[in-house]
Amino acid sequence: MFCLLVALCFGEKLDEEQIKEIRDIQYSLLLLFTRFNFFGFLPRVAKVVFRKKWDKIVGIRRRQAEIFTPLIRARKEGNSKLKRTNKLGDLGDQIFVPYCYVDSLLDVEIPEEGGRKLSEEEVVNLCHELLSGGTDTTSNGLEWIMAEVVKNQEIQKELAEEVGRAIPASEDEIKEEDLKKMPYLKAVIMEGLRRHPPGHFVLPHRASQDVELNKYLIPRGSEVHVNVAQLGWDERVWEDPMDFRPERFMRGGDFSGEVVDVTGSREIKMAPFGAGRRICPGYGLAILHLEYFLANLVREFEWKAVEGEEIDLSEEFEFTVMMKKPLRARIFPRGSKL
Numbered sequence: 525m526f527c528l529l530v531a532l533c534f535g536e537k538l539d540e541e542q543i544k545e546i547r548d549i550q551y552s553l554l555l556l557f558t559r560f561n562f563f564g565f566l567p568r569v570a571k572v573v574f575r576k577k578w579d580k581i582v583g584i585r586r587r588q589a590e591i592f593t594p595l596i597r598a599r600k601e602g603n604s605k606l607k608r609t610n611k612l613g614d615l616g617d618q619i620f621v622p623y624c625y626v627d628s629l630l631d632v633e634i635p636e637e638g639g640r641k642l643s644e645e646e647v648v649n650l651c652h653e654l655l656s657g658g659t660d661t662t663s664n665g666l667e668w669i670m671a672e673v674v675k676n677q678e679i680q681k682e683l684a685e686e687v688g689r690a691i692p693a694s695e696d697e698i699k700e701e702d703l704k705k706m707p708y709l710k711a712v713i714m715e716g717l718r719r720h721p722p723g724h725f726v727l728p729h730r731a732s733q734d735v736e737l738n739k740y741l742i743p744r745g746s747e748v749h750v751n752v753a754q755l756g757w758d759e760r761v762w763e764d765p766m767d768f769r770p771e772r773f774m775r776g777g778d779f780s781g782e783v784v785d786v787t788g789s790r791e792i793k794m795a796p797f798g799a800g801r802r803i804c805p806g807y808g809l810a811i812l813h814l815e816y817f818l819a820n821l822v823r824e825f826e827w828k829a830v831e832g833e834e835i836d837l838s839e840e841f842e843f844t845v846m847m848k849k850p851l852r853a854r855i856f857p858r859g860s861k862l
C-alpha cells in the first residue's frame with residue numbers, strides 16, 4: 525500500500541532504501557501524533573514542558589522536508605525521470621504516473637487568497653497527510669476483512685466461486701472493470717468496513733456555531749468526535765450487528781449492494797469514511813484497492829486458520845484500530861486458477 529501511495533504521490537517508483545526511510549518517518553510522526561496529542565491543546569505550554577519531545581518532532585519533520593522537497597522540485601521542473609520520458613506505458617520496473625498528486629497540488633490556485641500557489645512547505649504537509657491517511661487505514665481494513673474470510677470459510681468459498689465465474693482461468697490478471705462483475709466481493713468489503721471500521725472515530729471536528737442536537741447543546745468551538753463504529757453497530761438499524769454477514773449488502777438483503785451509500789449523502793447508516801464535506805477524499809481509491817487485493821488474494825490462495833488457533837478479533841487502538849493479535853493463516857495455492 526505504501527509503495528503504491530508513494531508512486532501516486534510523487535509520480536515515480538523510488539528505490540527501496542528511500543521508501544523505507546519515508547515509511548519510518550511517517551510511522552514515527554504518526555506514533556508521536558497519537559501519543560502526544562496534548563500538543564494540540566495548549567501548544568505553547570506543551571512545547572516548553574515537553575521540550576525534548578517537541579525537538580524530536582521538529583527534527584523528524586525537518587528530515588521529512590529534506591526528502592520530499594527534491595521530489596516535489598523534480599515534478600515542478602518537469603525533471604522527473606518518468607516525466608522526461610514523456611510517454612505512457614511500460615518502463616520495466618518503473619511505475620509511470622503521468623499526473624501525480626504533487627502535480628495536482630502544484631496546479632492549485634487559492635481563489636480566496638488572490639490565486640496564490642501552495643508553498644513548498646504546504647505541499648510537503650499535504651503529501652504527509654496523504655501518505656499517513658491512506659496506508660494503515662487500507663492495510664488494516666484488509667487485514668480485518670481477511671480475518672473474517674479465514675474465520676468464515678463458507679464466505680471465502682462463495683467469494684472464490686464468484687471471482688472464478690467473473691474471470692476466466694485463462695486471464696492472468698484481474699482488471700479494474702472485472703471488479704464490477706462481483707457484487708459479493710463488494711458486499712464482503714462493505715460488511716468488513718461496517719463491522720471493523722479502521723477508524724472508530726473520524727478526525728476531530730470543531731463546531732463553528734452553537735448547535736442543538738436531540739435537545740443537547742453543542743457549544744460553538746467545542747471539539748466533536750464522531751464515533752462511526754457505533755453507527756455501524758446500531759441494533760436499531762442492523763440485525764445482529766456484531767455478526768459478519770455480507771448478505772446484508774446483496775440484493776434482497778437489508779441493503780442492496782447496488783444502493784449502499786457509503787458517502788452518507790442520502791442517509792447515514794454507516795460512515796467508515798466520515799460524511800459530508802470533510803469525508804475521506806481517498807474513499808474511492810480505498811474501496812478499489814480493497815476489492816482488488818481481496819479478489820486477488822482469494823483467487824490465488826485458499827486461506828485457512830493455523831491449526832489449533834482461533835482467529836481472535838480483539839482490537840488494539842493505534843492510529844487506526846488494529847488486530848490485537850495480528851492475523852496468522854496458512855495459505856495454499858489454488859493451483860489452476862479457479
Ligand code: HEM
Pocket residue numbers: 529653654657658659661662665721722723725726727728796797798799802803804805806807809810
Ligand atoms: C479503508 C480505508 C480508509 C478509511 C476507512 C479512511 C477513513 C477516513 C476518515 C474516517 C477520515 C476522517 C473524515 C472526517 O474527519 O470526517 C479520513 C480522512 C482522510 N483520508 Fe481517509 N480513509 C481510508 C483511506 C484513505 C486513502 C487511501 C487516502 C489517500 C489516498 C486517504 C486520505 C485521507 C485524507 C487526506 C484525509 C483527511 C481529509 C481532510 O482533512 O479533510 N484515506 N479518512
